[in-house]
Structures are given as C-alpha cells and as structure tokens.
Amino acid sequence: MTKARALVVDDERDILDLLSMTLGRMDIQVSTADNLTKAKQLVETDRFDLCLTDMSLPDGNGVDLIRFIAAQRPQLPVAMITAHGNMESAVAAMKAGAFDFVAKPVDLKQLRLIVEAALRLRGIAQAAADDDLASAHLTGTGTTLIGASTIMQQIRRLILKLARNQAPVFITGESGTGKELAARMIHAQGPRSAFPFVAVNCGAIPQDLVESELFGHKKGSFTGAVSDKDGLFQAACGGTLFLDEVAELPLATQVKLLRAIQEKTVRPVGAQQETSVNVRIISASHRDLALAVDKGTFRQDLFYRINVIELRMPALREHPEDIPLFAERILARLAPDPDHVPQWRLTTAARQALMDYDFPGNVRELENILERATALCEETAIGVEDLYLPVTAPPATSPPDDDPQETVPLEDYLGEIERKVILDALEKTHWNRTAAAKQLGMTLRSLRYRLAKLGIE
C-alpha cells in the first residue's frame, strides 16, 4: 500500500508542528492548512486518507469542514480536535460525520490510536459493501442481519456508515429485533474489528458489582476482591463495548460511565489513578430512554452522550415480507446436515400464517416457533398446526415501562396462554389425552411433550 497521507488543519503553529511531527513518525505524509478555505481547496485537489481539524478556525469552524468533506469526499475520515471538556462540540462534530474526536491538550497516545483506526478504514468499505449484497440473500453467516426488505437494506447501509466513525450509537427496538446483532455488525465492519467486541447485559449484573464489572477493581477494595481485576472496559480495549439494557444501570454507575465516555478514562474501584481507555460504546435498550430521563431514573447528560446517533431496529411485523427468508434460513440452520437440502420446509398455509402473525417476540420468537415445530413435526413439511401460534395474539407493543409487576417475559406469557388452552381441552374431554390432543389438532406425542414442559400431571 502507498504511503498514507493526512491533512492537518489548525491555526496554531505549535499544534500544527506537533501533529505533523507525530504523524511523520508514523510514516504518514502530512499537508497542513491554517484556515478553512485552504483546507477545502486541498480536500478538492488532493487525495488524503485522514484529516485532523481544529474546531475554531479563523474563517469558519471545523464542523463546516466536516460537512464539506462528508459531501465531497465521504470516504475520508475526519477527527476533530476539541477544547478540553467541550463535549458539545465533540457531539456536534460526530453528528456532522466526524470519525472521532481528541481533546486538547492532545494526548499523543490517544491520537496515535485514532490515526491507526482511521487508516485501517482503507479497503474496509469495499469489503463491507460486497458483504451487504450477500446479506440480502441466504449466504449470511449468522453474524449478519439478513432481509431483503427496503427497511433491512436501509439498516445495513446505515450500519456500514456507523461502522466508519466512532460516535456512540444507541440502538432501540423491541426484544428480539436484532439489536445485539446490529452492534456486532457495526464492530465487525469498522476499524476496530481486529479488537474485542464485549457485550454485557447491564440488567443482569447485581447492583453492588456493576462498577467493579465495568471498570475493574484493586485487590482489597471490598470483601471478595482478592486480587486486582480488569473490568469490561479494559477487556474491550481497542474494540467495542456493547452495553445492552443500559437503562438498568444504577444512577451512581451512570455518573462513572459518563466520565468514561467524556474523558476516555476509568478509575477501577479502590484505585487512586485513572487509566485511559480506548473503547467505542454502543448501547441498547428496549425501554424508552427519554421516558426514563423524564422519570429521573436515567441521567439526561448521559442520555445525550450515548445517544449521539440512534439506530432503530424495526419490529418483525413492520417487514413481514422478510419472514419467508428468515424462516428458510432458520430451518436450514436447524437441518441435521446443513450441507444438503434443508430437511424442513413450510407449507404455503404455514408460511402465510407466519406472515399474518404479530410476533411480539420478533425474530427470536420466530426462531423458537420453528425450533419447536421441527422438534414436534412428524413430517418434513411443517404445517400451520405444527407452529402452535398463540390463539389470541399478545399486544403488539412492548410491555408498559412503569409498573414492573406488569412486565411479563414473553415465554411466560405464551406459556400461560398455552396452559389455559390445553387445560380447557383436557377438562372438556375428562382428561382423556388422546381426545384432548384430537380436539387441539395435535398428535398425542406433541401433547405429552407440552404437558411435560408445562409441568401438568
């Protein structure tokens, strides 16, 4: 590959010299500009692999340059140099399309990491675009969001864009819509792909251990801390930390997370010193985070930082045209010998029934329904009766946020419906299982399986 080229834009001579020297030592050829007009001219006439720009320039500001580059040279990554503590301009830069930001005084170690990440983008775009074409069809590897609908194609295109910059992304969507898969794709298609992707479900960590899990701890900092331990931030070093169900973080931890994002440093529990961390944050929640802010359970400043770019994953019922493709792909995965023709296939009626169903549990529910169908079905053709779609569809929206008593996991909800229908049939047939199975339109074997699963004697 030819020598990389960078454009550095700043009106302070000392900073231009420092940055040019640092990049020069990394074997990068540097051009400089001390105002916006000159920078725009160079962007138009020359080819660069990276641009570093200051926020305030004598004849405009860095965000103007970022917008100009986004329009003229969308493949060119730009990093913004911001005044210390001015997160507003960092957020504005990211929203305008900046790849990353670095605060003054410039930490050269951090700068080098950013430059290396930007240079890794060379060549990534084409590979990812090729992959996108494949994703619309059946060749996905299980780490790619498939779907040929317009909405899924738009999402894959957006993911490709998000992969190219470092802005925090907040992924919303109902349970089972592919939020984690989307986060993995953003990581895999970006310059951090050679580094770890670490996923954590914030709601699953006991409250008193959250800080130690995220930021690590020093030996003896609390009972049970028998040795120094790295946290997930350190484990994700250079890569991406996916904070799933971020709305569940306790308020005290939210303050520390805010600091980790703003300052790019963390302080392990019991430590005196902060350590710098280079991690991209992607977070997700099925809850309405703005509502959590209104209720005071989520900090507004943190909401603003993690939500620089929002990616909304659509519910499956919003793109039912993808259901046959998803089903085909899932059945192929479930087939005993995936190298041969899939063993299972849906009848036309079953395919239609799936397309008419609401899927409150989205793609994950489709996976469960098909897995159950292949376990119970006695033929290779899966019919409507093998799907056991709930008679009464549960409400199409997410469970209410405010009352935890009302938030019932989907599996329990479906289990309750199933239990009621089966018990009704058994009562009507005086607990004659063969007759009940007949009335329910299932085989005796299927009924036995379900009775055992539901714990009905």
Ligand SMILES: Nc1ncnc2c1ncn2[C@@H]1O[C@H](COP(=O)(O)OP(=O)(O)OP(=O)(O)O)[C@@H](O)[C@H]1O
């Ligand atoms: N577009 C898609 N293409 C292929 N698989 C998908 C797609 N959407 C979801 N899936 C699959 O559905 C399942 C659920 O996806 P995932 O765990 O990413 O959802 P989620 O939104 O993070 O769920 P939760 O909020 O419950 O954690 C996974 O097995 C995932 O591979």
